[in-house]
Amino acid sequence: MRKRWTLRGLCASTAASVILMASAVGAEQGSETSDPTSETELVILGGGAGRTSYGGDPTGGFSAAVVVGEDRYIVDFGRGWQERYYEAGLGNERAHTGFSGLEGLKAGFVTHLHSDHIIDLPRLLLFGSTEGLRKRTDPVVIVGPASRGDLPPLASNLEREERLVSPENPTPGIKSTVEQIFAAYASDLNDNIRDSGMPHPDTYIEVREIALPEGTPGPDVSVAPEMAPFEIYRDENISVSAILVDHAPMYPSYALRFETPDGVIVFSGDTNMNPNLVEIARDADILVLEVISTDWANNLFPEPRSSADIAKLHHLLESHTPVEEVGQVAAQANVGRLVLSHLAPATVPDEEWLAGVSGFEGEVLVGRPLLRLGLSEANNP
Ligand SMILES: [Zn+2]
Numbered sequence: 001m002r003k004r005w006t007l008r009g010l011c012a013s014t015a016a017s018v019i020l021m022a023s024a025v026g027a028e029q030g031s032e033t034s035d036p037t038s039e040t041e042l043v044i045l046g047g048g049a050g051r052t053s054y055g056g057d058p059t060g061g062f063s064a065a066v067v068v069g070e071d072r073y074i075v076d077f078g079r080g081w082q083e084r085y086y087e088a089g090l091g092n093e094r095a096h097t098g099f100s101g102l103e104g105l106k107a108g109f110v111t112h113l114h115s116d117h118i119i120d121l122p123r124l125l126l127f128g129s130t131e132g133l134r135k136r137t138d139p140v141v142i143v144g145p146a147s148r149g150d151l152p153p154l155a156s157n158l159e160r161e162e163r164l165v166s167p168e169n170p171t172p173g174i175k176s177t178v179e180q181i182f183a184a185y186a187s188d189l190n191d192n193i194r195d196s197g198m199p200h201p202d203t204y205i206e207v208r209e210i211a212l213p214e215g216t217p218g219p220d221v222s223v224a225p226e227m228a229p230f231e232i233y234r235d236e237n238i239s240v241s242a243i244l245v246d247h248a249p250m251y252p253s254y255a256l257r258f259e260t261p262d263g264v265i266v267f268s269g270d271t272n273m274n275p276n277l278v279e280i281a282r283d284a285d286i287l288v289l290e291v292i293s294t295d296w297a298n299n300l301f302p303e304p305r306s307s308a309d310i311a312k313l314h315h316l317l318e319s320h321t322p323v324e325e326v327g328q329v330a331a332q333a334n335v336g337r338l339v340l341s342h343l344a345p346a347t348v349p350d351e352e353w354l355a356g357v358s359g360f361e362g363e364v365l366v367g368r369p370l371l372r373l374g375l376s377e378a379n380n381p
C-alpha cells in the first residue's frame with residue numbers, strides 16, 4: 001500500500017505553498033525542524049541537467065539524498081552536491097573545526113556514467129578521508145553501472161568520426177572510473193599517505209558494479225528490454241532495486257527504486273518515457289522524474305543546423321522526457337507525488353515547468369535544491 005507523505009515543517013500543504021517552498025533556494029529550508037513521525041526523507045541536493053552551469057544558476061547538477069534516521073544515501077553526484085548536503089544539515093557539525101562530516105553517508109548510487117551525474121564524485125573520493133569517512137566503521141558503498149562493453153554506434157547523421165578518448169578502455173564502468181580518478185590524483189593522495197598517514201582511499205570507499213540479471217539482452221538488441229526491477233542493494237534500512245531505462249545510446253542507464261519502512265521513492269535517472277520507467281515507478285509515494293523543455297531544445301539549435309547540431313538535438317529530444325509527457329508517466333505509474341528534476345534547462349522558471357505538466361491529478365513539485373519531502377508512517381490513510 002502506498003504511504004502518504006508529508007512536507008517537513010509545512011503547516012498548510014496547499015499547492016501554492018508547496019510550489020513556493022520548492023522554488024526557494026537557501027539555508028532556511030535546510031534548517032526546518034525534523035518531522036518526528038517520519039524516519040525517511042527525500043532531500044534534493046541539485047536539479048540541473050547536462051554539461052552546463054546555466055550561467056551560474058544555483059540549481060547545480062542533479063543529486064538527491066534519501067535520509068533514513070541517521071543514515072544518508074546519495075543518488076548521483078552532480079555539481080555542488082556536497083555543499084548542499086551540508087547546507088541541508090545532513091553532515092554532523094564539528095564546531096571546534098568548522099568542518100562538517102560525511103560520517104552518516106552509508107551508500108551512493110550512480111544511475112549512469114554521463115559526467116553531469118558524477119562530476120563531483122571525486123569530491124567524495126578525494127576529500128572523504130578528511131571529511132569524516134575515516135570515522136565510519138564500514139566503508140561507504142558506491143553502487144553503479146558496469147562497462148557498456150562496446151562503444152555506442154556512430155549516430156547516423158554524423159558525417160565523420162572524431163578521435164576517441166582512451167581507446168584502449170573507451171567505456172569504463174564505475175569501478176574503473178573510480179580507480180582512474182584515484183590514479184589521476186595520485187600525486188596528492190600519495191603525498192598525504194606518506195606525509196600524514198592517510199589510509200588508501202579504498203579502505204573507506206567500496207565500489208560495486210550492478211550486474212544485470214542473467215539472460216538480459218545486450219544494447220545491440222535494446223538498451224531497455226522489458227524486464228522486472230531487480231535488487232541491487234539492501235541493508236537494515238532500505239532495499240534498492242534497478243531497471244534499465246531508455247537513455248540511448250548511453251547504456252546501462254538505470255532508474256532506481258528505494259523502499260523503506262516508511263514508503264517508496266523512485267528516481268528516473270535520465271530516460272525517455274518507456275514501459276520500464278512506468279514499471280519501476282508503480283505506486284511509488286514520490287517519483288523524481290527528469291524533464292526537458294521541448295521549446296528550449298529546439299531553440300538551442302537555430303537553422304541552419306550542422307550534422308553535430310542535429311545529432312545533439314536528436315539525443316536531447318529522444319533520450320529525455322519532454323515536459324508534455326511527465327504527467328502521463330506519473331499517472332500511468334499511479335504515483336503519489338511527482339518531483340520534476342534534472343531540469344533541462346534549470347533556467348526555466350518553476351511556473352513554466354508546472355504549466356507544462358498535464359494528465360496527472362497528484363501534486364507536482366519542481367526539484368530545486370533543499371526541497372525536502374518526508375515519508376511518514378503516522379500519516380498513512
Ligand atoms: Zn544527465
Ligand SMILES: [Zn+2]
Pocket residue numbers: 112114247250270
Ligand atoms: Zn545522461
